[in-house]
Amino acid sequence: MKSVLPLLIKTHKAAGSLQDLTNKQVQQILRDLSGELLAGTKIILRANAKDMAKQSPDNPRNDRLMLNEQRIKSIAASIKKVASLPDPTGKQLESRTLPNGLKLEKISVPLGVVGAIYESRPNVTFDIAALCLRSRNACVLKGSSEAAHTNQAAVALIKTVLKKHGVSPEAVTLLPSAREVVNVLFGATRYIDVLIPRGSDSLIRYVRKNSLVPVIETGAGVCHVYVESKANLQKAVDIVVNAKVSRPSVCNSMDALLVDKKIAQTFLAMLVPEFEKHQVEIFADAGSYKLLKGYPLLQKAGPEDFGREFLSLKCAVKLVSGMEEALAHIDTYSTKHSEAIVSEDKKACERFIRTVDAAAVYSNASTRFTDGEEFGLGAEIGISTQKLHARGPFALEKLVTEKWILRGNGQVR
Numbered sequence: 214m215k216s217v218l219p220l221l222i223k224t225h226k227a228a229g230s231l232q233d234l235t236n237k238q239v240q241q242i243l244r245d246l247s248g249e250l251l252a253g254t255k256i257i258l259r260a261n262a263k264d265m266a267k268q269s270p271d272n273p274r275n276d277r278l279m280l281n282e283q284r285i286k287s288i289a290a291s292i293k294k295v296a297s298l299p300d301p302t303g304k305q306l307e308s309r310t311l312p313n314g315l316k317l318e319k320i321s322v323p324l325g326v327v328g329a330i331y332e333s334r335p336n337v338t339f340d341i342a343a344l345c346l347r348s349r350n351a352c353v354l355k356g357s358s359e360a361a362h363t364n365q366a367a368v369a370l371i372k373t374v375l376k377k378h379g380v381s382p383e384a385v386t387l388l389p390s391a392r393e394v395v396n397v398l399f400g401a402t403r404y405i406d407v408l409i410p411r412g413s414d415s416l417i418r419y420v421r422k423n424s425l426v427p428v429i430e431t432g433a434g435v436c437h438v439y440v441e442s443k444a445n446l447q448k449a450v451d452i453v454v455n456a457k458v459s460r461p462s463v464c465n466s467m468d469a470l471l472v473d474k475k476i477a478q479t480f481l482a483m484l485v486p487e488f489e490k491h492q493v494e495i496f497a498d499a500g501s502y503k504l505l506k507g508y509p510l511l512q513k514a515g516p517e518d519f520g521r522e523f524l525s526l527k528c529a530v531k532l533v534s535g536m537e538e539a540l541a542h543i544d545t546y547s548t549k550h551s552e553a554i555v556s557e558d559k560k561a562c563e564r565f566i567r568t569v570d571a572a573a574v575y576s577n578a579s580t581r582f583t584d585g586e587e588f589g590l591g592a593e594i595g596i597s598t599q600k601l602h603a604r605g606p607f608a609l610e611k612l613v614t615e616k617w618i619l620r621g622n623g624q625v626r
Contacts, residue, residue, distance in 0.1 A: 217397045220386050221326075221353060221404040227381040228326050228351035236300045238378065243296035243343055246374045247289040250339070253370050254285050260366035261335065264359060273525035276462040277333045278359055288336050292343045295591040301348050301613045316620040321613040323349045325406035328398055329594065330355045330420060332412035335363035340592040342371050342385045348612040351384045353405060355398060357412075358390040399424040409607070411595040414522060414548065431595025431607055434464035434550030435522050436580045439539045439565070440480055441556035442473040448577065449555040450483050455579040456553070458491040461526050464596060465551050465583040468522055469529040471539050477532050478504055493526045500532035520546035536561060540568055547571060549598045551580040572598055572605040 234242075250257070261280040268275055307319040327350050331337045338354060345352040356364040364387055372382035388394050398408060399420075407427050410420040414433035421428050438456055440449045456467035472480055481504050488495065489509065496514040497505050505511050518529045519542070533539045543552055553575035554565040562576040573583040573596075583606070585593030590608035597603045603611035 217388055217394055218401075220383075220388065221397075221401050223381075223383040224351045224353050224386045225326055225404040227383040228323070230381050231323070231346070231349040231351060231384055234349065234380070239300070239347060239349065240296045242374060242378050242380065243292055243347060245377065246339075246343065246371060247292040247296070249370055249374050250285060250289045250292065253366075254282060257285060257363065257366050257370070258282070260362040263362040264335075268359065273462055274333045274359065276460070278335065278363075280335060280363065284336065288339050291586060291592045292339060294586075295343045295347050295609060298347065298591050298609050301610050306615060313624050314622060315624055318618045318620075320616055320618065322616045324612055324614055326351045326353060326404060327594075327612065328353045328355070328401075328405040328408040328426065330395055330398070330408065330410045330412070330416070331595075332357045332416060333359050335360045335367060337411060337594075338364050338367045338387075339371075341594050342368075344592055344594060344609050344612060346384065347609055350612055351386075353386045353388060353398070355388045355394055356390060361390045364390075395420070396423075399426065402426055409594055429597055429602060429607065430599045431597050433522055433548045433598065434466075434583075434596065435468050435520055435546055435548045436465060436551045436553075437469045437471055437543050437547065438467050438553045438555065438580065439471040439533070439543070440473060440476070441536065441539075441554055441558065441561050441565075442475040443558040443561065444473075444476065444480075444555040445557055446476065446480050446483055449480060450487060452553070452555055452577070452579050453484060454487045454491070456581055457488075457493060457528055458526065459579075459581055462524050463581075464522070464524075465580050466524075467528065467553075467580055469519060469531065469546065471531050471533050471542060472501065473539075474500065474532045474534055477501065481505060481530075488528075491526060493528055496527065496529045498529075498531040501530040504532075505530070522548070536564065540565070543569055550596060551575065551583040553578065553580050572596060 304321040310316050327345050329341050368387040371385050375382045402425050405426050408424050409429045410417045411431045417430050417433055438453050494510040496512045496518040498514050514529055549571045551573045552569045552571045556562050566574050585606035585608040588606050590606050593606040593608045595607050597607045
């Protein structure tokens, strides 16, 4: 793993050269990257097919790993959108003259080198590279072995575009997929400015516990939808089904459904046909288990099923006796990612929004909207669930820090 260190040193040096690029140059690099990706679709798909061939057909991560022409078109469009976003660097945040005549200014500047550790999803490789280049940050990427071929093909394409524009290709570095590499990253405080893990809760906890490099947490989402007693039940069915089945392998999908006891029998009877249509496996608490008897994919929930990120067509269900119990349950099990209430009672909705501690809180809408693209921020590195520096979609606007500049004329203290 000693061979990794020279790569980090080169990326650190490349970060400085990015500061000399003009805004137009950066935008053109990304537009060309979008075009090169579309032109290289077959190359990327062949690499992705090699990765897919290594997976078990019933692996729930396959959906996150798989690329097709439509997904590549979507990634290319996202890169082009990032290019069109305002430059987050060089903004004057404050300016004044001190009593001693020193002219003080605060501006936004790149973080420097962004390290990312992520699982399965090869689209993240393009997302992080595009966002970092747009904000003049270099990046070090540590993908998983599952996506090794796809990530290698993606970074080779990115480096080709950088070379064409006379930019150091080391500005985007892909590290070997071996797990031991992360230990080198954890101690690389001289060469990496922030480290961002994106993936399972266990990955994020491991990085947070072991890294000496500052960590920005993203990814793990145990998301709840609470169907309150005054909900429009058809609206609730639509929201719950979308939150669970539209793309179950992503972090903003619903993991636990909380239903008020007053409307549980009627609501679950409406929901069951939709869940059965999509083959959703239900892990039910004692109260909901009685109401759901006869459902073909029904299991009794254990304590471990609440607070569990399923990332598949599985869902925990619990009956609650009102708002207090729902809030208490969410406070206990939430990872502070995305939480939702469905109710026609505006006061109940506003109380839920005010009380629930999460990066994104919804009233009468699916949790599936927690996404940088959906929020109009372009691509994202992940969803930050912490409170320092960034919270919610970790997108272009957050890939900067501050620098104080003081211009004087011989002042001494």
